[in-house]
Amino acid sequence: xxxxxxxxxxxRTGVALSDLTGLIAGHSLTVTAKSRRALIDQLATLVREExxxxxxxxxxxxxxxxxxxxxxxxxxxxxxxxxxxxxxxxYWDERGSSVTANRxxxxxxxxxxxxxARVDAVAAGIILQSYLDYINRNR
Numbered sequence: 013x014x015x016x017x018x019x020x021x022x023x024r025t026g027v028a029l030s031d032l033t034g035l036i037a038g039h040s041l042t043v044t045a046k047s048r049r050a051l052i053d054q055l056a057t058l059v060r061e062e063x064x065x066x067x068x069x070x071x072x073x074x075x076x077x078x079x080x081x082x083x084x085x086x087x088x089x090x091x092x093x094x095x096x097x098x099x100x101x102x103y104w105d106e107r108g109s110s111v112t113a114n115r116x117x118x119x120x121x122x123x124x125x126x127x128x129a130r131v132d133a134v135a136a137g138i139i140l141q142s143y144l145d146y147i148n149r150n151r
Contacts, residue, residue: 013065017140020086026136037140040133052096070106070139104143
């Protein structure tokens with residue numbers, strides 16, 4: 013089963029898709045939208061094309077595990093997305109995913125300007141791989 017992960021952002025949102033076996037994160041991309049409605053419309057098109065069996069949204073928890081304003085905003089987005097797609101949304105701890113994504117891109121020699129455009133897609137891939145590792149370990 014293919015799984016989709018989303019790293020929600022105000023302007024840029026990262027999206028990653030697993031392979032059909034649900035073992036590894038594969039294709040990732042960045043969706044740019046200035047409104048939540050436009051983002052949900054673009055994601056709905058992507059969901060129709062890719063037909064993932066699960067949708068995982070990265071939840072930005074504070075370092076102590078509590079939820080702050082950003083997590084609340086992400087949950088509101090996830091609720092709206094789930095309603096629009098008539099799908100269950102799975103929330104997954106995304107602490108450190110953007111930091112790791114920036115480090116990976118820097119290590120790969122990406123220039124800071126080009127890195128900004130890709131960091132959300134890479135972060136979505138990190139969130140997805142973390143989730144896949146968890147479910148495959150616990151099967």
